[in-house]
Amino acid sequence: MKRQTYDGVVLTAPVSVPYVRYSQETAHWWIARALKQTLDVAGLAPRELDGFSVSSFTLFPDTPVGLTQHLGVSPRWLDSIPMGGASGVVALRRAARAVQAGDVDVVACIAGDANRIDSFRQLLSSFSRFAMDASYPYGSGGPNASFALIADAYMAEYGVTREDFGRIAVAQRTNALAYPNAIMKSPLTLEQYLSARPISEPFGLFDCVMPCAGAEGFLVMREDEAQKRGLAYARISGTIERHNAFPEDPVQLRGGWAMDIDELYEMAGCGPEAIDLLQTYDDYPVISMMQFEDLGFCAKGEGARFVREHDLTITGDFPHNTSGGQLSAGQAGAAGGYLGLVEAIRQVTGQAGGTQVAKARTAMVSGFGMINYDRGLCSSAAILTGGGA
Amino acid sequence: MTDKLLPPKKKNPQLRQMVPTLPPQMRSRAALGLTSAAARGAFMLQHCEECGAVQYPPRDACGSCLSVDLAWRETARDGTVIAETRIHASPDPYYRERLPWRSGLVRLSAGPTVLCHLHGDVKRGDPIRMDLKLDKAGQGVMIALPQERSPDMEDDPQLRELTAHPKHRRVLITDIRSPVAQPLIEALLKAGAAQVFVGESESWRRGSDHAAIAALDKVSVLPLDVSDPSSVKKLAAEIGGKTDILINTARHVRPGGVLGSDTVFAREEFEINALGLMRLAQAFGPGMASRTADGVNSAVAFVNVLSVHALSADPHYGAFSASQAAALSISQTLRAEFASSGLRMINVFTGPTDDEWHQPLPPPKVAPKALAKSIVEGLCEGLEDVFCGDVARDLEERWRRDPKVLERELAGGG
Numbered sequence: 101m102k103r104q105t106y107d108g109v110v111l112t113a114p115v116s117v118p119y120v121r122y123s124q125e126t127a128h129w130w131i132a133r134a135l136k137q138t139l140d141v142a143g144l145a146p147r148e149l150d151g152f153s154v155s156s157f158t159l160f161p162d163t164p165v166g167l168t169q170h171l172g173v174s175p176r177w178l179d180s181i182p183m184g185g186a187s188g189v190v191a192l193r194r195a196a197r198a199v200q201a202g203d204v205d206v207v208a209c210i211a212g213d214a215n216r217i218d219s220f221r222q223l224l225s226s227f228s229r230f231a232m233d234a235s236y237p238y239g240s241g242g243p244n245a246s247f248a249l250i251a252d253a254y255m256a257e258y259g260v261t262r263e264d265f266g267r268i269a270v271a272q273r274t275n276a277l278a279y280p281n282a283i284m285k286s287p288l289t290l291e292q293y294l295s296a297r298p299i300s301e302p303f304g305l306f307d308c309v310m311p312c313a314g315a316e317g318f319l320v321m322r323e324d325e326a327q328k329r330g331l332a333y334a335r336i337s338g339t340i341e342r343h344n345a346f347p348e349d350p351v352q353l354r355g356g357w358a359m360d361i362d363e364l365y366e367m368a369g370c371g372p373e374a375i376d377l378l379q380t381y382d383d384y385p386v387i388s389m390m391q392f393e394d395l396g397f398c399a400k401g402e403g404a405r406f407v408r409e410h411d412l413t414i415t416g417d418f419p420h421n422t423s424g425g426q427l428s429a430g431q432a433g434a435a436g437g438y439l440g441l442v443e444a445i446r447q448v449t450g451q452a453g454g455t456q457v458a459k460a461r462t463a464m465v466s467g468f469g470m471i472n473y474d475r476g477l478c479s480s481a482a483i484l485t486g487g488g489a
Numbered sequence: 490m491t492d493k494l495l496p497p498k499k500k501n502p503q504l505r506q507m508v509p510t511l512p513p514q515m516r517s518r519a520a521l522g523l524t525s526a527a528a529r530g531a532f533m534l535q536h537c538e539e540c541g542a543v544q545y546p547p548r549d550a551c552g553s554c555l556s557v558d559l560a561w562r563e564t565a566r567d568g569t570v571i572a573e574t575r576i577h578a579s580p581d582p583y584y585r586e587r588l589p590w591r592s593g594l595v596r597l598s599a600g601p602t603v604l605c606h607l608h609g610d611v612k613r614g615d616p617i618r619m620d621l622k623l624d625k626a627g628q629g630v631m632i633a634l635p636q637e638r639s640p641d642m643e644d645d646p647q648l649r650e651l652t653a654h655p656k657h658r659r660v661l662i663t664d665i666r667s668p669v670a671q672p673l674i675e676a677l678l679k680a681g682a683a684q685v686f687v688g689e690s691e692s693w694r695r696g697s698d699h700a701a702i703a704a705l706d707k708v709s710v711l712p713l714d715v716s717d718p719s720s721v722k723k724l725a726a727e728i729g730g731k732t733d734i735l736i737n738t739a740r741h742v743r744p745g746g747v748l749g750s751d752t753v754f755a756r757e758e759f760e761i762n763a764l765g766l767m768r769l770a771q772a773f774g775p776g777m778a779s780r781t782a783d784g785v786n787s788a789v790a791f792v793n794v795l796s797v798h799a800l801s802a803d804p805h806y807g808a809f810s811a812s813q814a815a816a817l818s819i820s821q822t823l824r825a826e827f828a829s830s831g832l833r834m835i836n837v838f839t840g841p842t843d844d845e846w847h848q849p850l851p852p853p854k855v856a857p858k859a860l861a862k863s864i865v866e867g868l869c870e871g872l873e874d875v876f877c878g879d880v881a882r883d884l885e886e887r888w889r890r891d892p893k894v895l896e897r898e899l900a901g902g903g
Contacts, residue, residue: 218580220580221580221581224580225513225515225581226515229517229546230546232513232515232516232517232520233516233517233519233520233546233547234520234545234546234547234603234604235604236513236581237512237513237624237626237628237630238592238604238605238606238630238631239576239579239584239590239591239592239606240512240513240576240579240580240581240583240584241574241576241578241579241584241590241592242579242580244576244578245574245576245592246604248574248576249572249573249574249592249593249594249604250572252572252573252574252613253571253572253594253613256572256613297577298575298577298589299576299577299578300574300575300576300577300578301574301575301577302574303574347552350571350594350596350602351571351572351594351596351602473546473604474594474602474604
């Protein structure tokens with residue numbers, strides 16, 4: 101059966117709570133701040149919260165259920181999306197269908213995480229059962245080591261060099277300098293990228309994100325509701341998600357997008373050439389390069405040539421991760437899975453400020469999450485359109 | 490090629506000694522199947538009994554057909570390295586002290602992709618032989634080894650963390666009178682042991698082997714009576730700080746069942762075989778446990794030689810079997826108590842040894858030389874349970890299959 105459109109449902113009120121490297125505050129605190137900000141934009145009181153979707157790694161022992169009492173809200177629709185980097189797009193998919201069906205009028209989608217000293221190590225050691233049994237005991241390099249293995253195989257398979265990855269990281273740092281919330285504030289050169297201390301070969305320091313605390317959020321509502329409240333909004337042209345794609349691949353050289361991308365473009369009624377800007381999930385540049393291929397911007401194995409031939413900065417011919425991505429803005433846990441989506445909503449509604457891409461009407465956002473053992477399992481993507489800048 | 494491991498320099502007593510830390514220890518129940526196989530040197534993965542798919546990581550339902558009928562089976566060890574990394578940053582205290590650390594992805598010919606430790610002589614594209622070994626946390630882990638033996642390959646620092654290799658280490662053998670003593674000393678020195686201390690009780694009545702052993706290079710004979718607390722403490726005070734491997738060979742054997750035997754002999758068997766182990770552990774254990782991260786000649790293993798009848802009694806050696814069962818039980822508690830230090834407790838189970846106390850038994854019997862070989866192999870491979878000789882291996886298999894059937898068979902002289 102053909103997927104239905106998302107006609108009449110929109111995304112609005114994008115908010116980012118500025119990130120902090122280490123913070124004593126809890127996930128509850130970060131989520132409360134993002135929720136308050138996004139409700140304020142729409143002129144909604146907390147008691148009026150109708151639907152609530154939450155993504156967080158650090159709420160334990162609470163779940164979003166406990167959060168409702170903690171925050172004093174009484175939603176009639178509640179969702180928990182534990183999909184890490186794929187959370188943003190998946191949250192919007194679930195919320196949009198619920199709004200469309202009339203189960204709920206407004207959904208606040210929020211991701212937020214704490215980052216206390218040592219909380220990263222504790223998260224890694226018990227991230228998943230397979231990680232606990234079969235990856236963490238092997239050097240305890242965490243995701244850096246697991247993705248370094250993927251990068252090593254990918255480089256060998258397609259003849260990619262560290263310089264190619266470096267172009268992605270350097271362009272994102274340029275973008276981050278225009279984004280006031282970015283953790284990284286100083287420029288990065290290709291030489292600095294190449295000579296950085298090794299983390300897990302072939303990765304150096306600037307292949308890796310900096311864990312931090314922070315939160316992101318947005319609202320999903322009917323278009324008439326957004327108009328009534330005078331809010332700028334983005335429409336949803338199409339979305340996809342996939343889990344544990346290609347389990348027979350010995351090592352992950354492609355993500356789940358490759359299974360579903362044709363359907364995404366078909367639903368949106370456009371092709372890759374219609375995309376004005378792309379927000380990929382950049383836990384590592386190699387994963388962004390994989391997305392260029394699997395999302396149809398170039399053929400498989402052509403990712404390196406693609407980055408050599410394009411300018412990935414805000415003013416370039418292929419604006420990518422315009423707020424700096426996680427590599428330069430920081431990775432605030434599950435909020436990392438919202439960063440690109442929230443920025444994309446700002447972009448296509450002309451609210452991106454210093455990072456605004458000229459004439460940005462159509463954006464693609466892709467998510468990638470949860471390295472359960474040897475590969476990321478969740479993939480997602482969405483195409484958004486707006487009134488533009 | 491692996492760099493040859495050099496003998497350690499003399500330690501500077503003013504420098505801080507590295508405190509033992511352990512690699513990550515938490516595992517699911519299913520993953521303990523790896524530990525169980527590694528403990529005895531087997532390479533086993535879960536196989537689906539319905540569709541035959543080989544599973545990894547360990548799980549509770551088949552990843553191909555959803556059957557929950559998964560059985561641990563011997564599996565082909567060969568595979569190819571498809572990716573490698575050298576880790577330079579880790580939040581884990583154990584690995585932080587040992588960086589950089591190499592790991593890789595291996596595609597096994599049996600099917601699954603395995604994330605594993607990489608021996609220094611293997612790289613991406615190489616065919617490998619996968620091994621399951623116990624790490625310092627006592628958990629089974631995968632390490633990819635070269636398919637062909639390479640010179641000094643056991644000196645690879647990552648492999649050496651997973652074994653109890655005697656090279657450059659100092660060993661205490663507790664009883665010179667055990668027939669295994671001399672071949673064991675020879676096998677240890679051949680494996681590269683730096684020094685061997687040999688305990689001797691009642692030095693006023695030396696055995697016939699004394700002169701030959703005492704004359705050996707790198708060997709010292711020292712007074713030790715495991716039934717005498719002060720003797721054990723005195724020796725521990727003297728050499729406890731430089732005992733890296735302790736091999737308890739002291740044992741007292743008298744044939745006979747329970748009904749007709751004198752309890753005086755039984756008491757003697759328990760004094761030496763069970764309580765002797767306890768005294769040795771109390772005197773030497775804490776010191777060894779504090780030195781498990783102390784460089785090239787760190788403390789690494791406590792070895793106990795047991796009769797395989799510790800598992801199921803031989804009614805012809807009733808009280809002796811009971812003392813062996815007691816010693817096995819004590820060793821299990823010690824293993825739990827040593828776990829936090831990474832000191833390995835190794836039990837070497839042997840069939841009837843070819844000595845005067847087993848004279849009426851028919852062959853096959855375990856020759857002292859074969860027992861010595863098994864002990865040193867257990868150390869070199871880093872095993873936890875070693876079964877030496879055909880009788881011990883046969884009895885282990887029957888015990889795994891059905892302990893009650895084994896008990897009946899042993900009662901009937903089987």
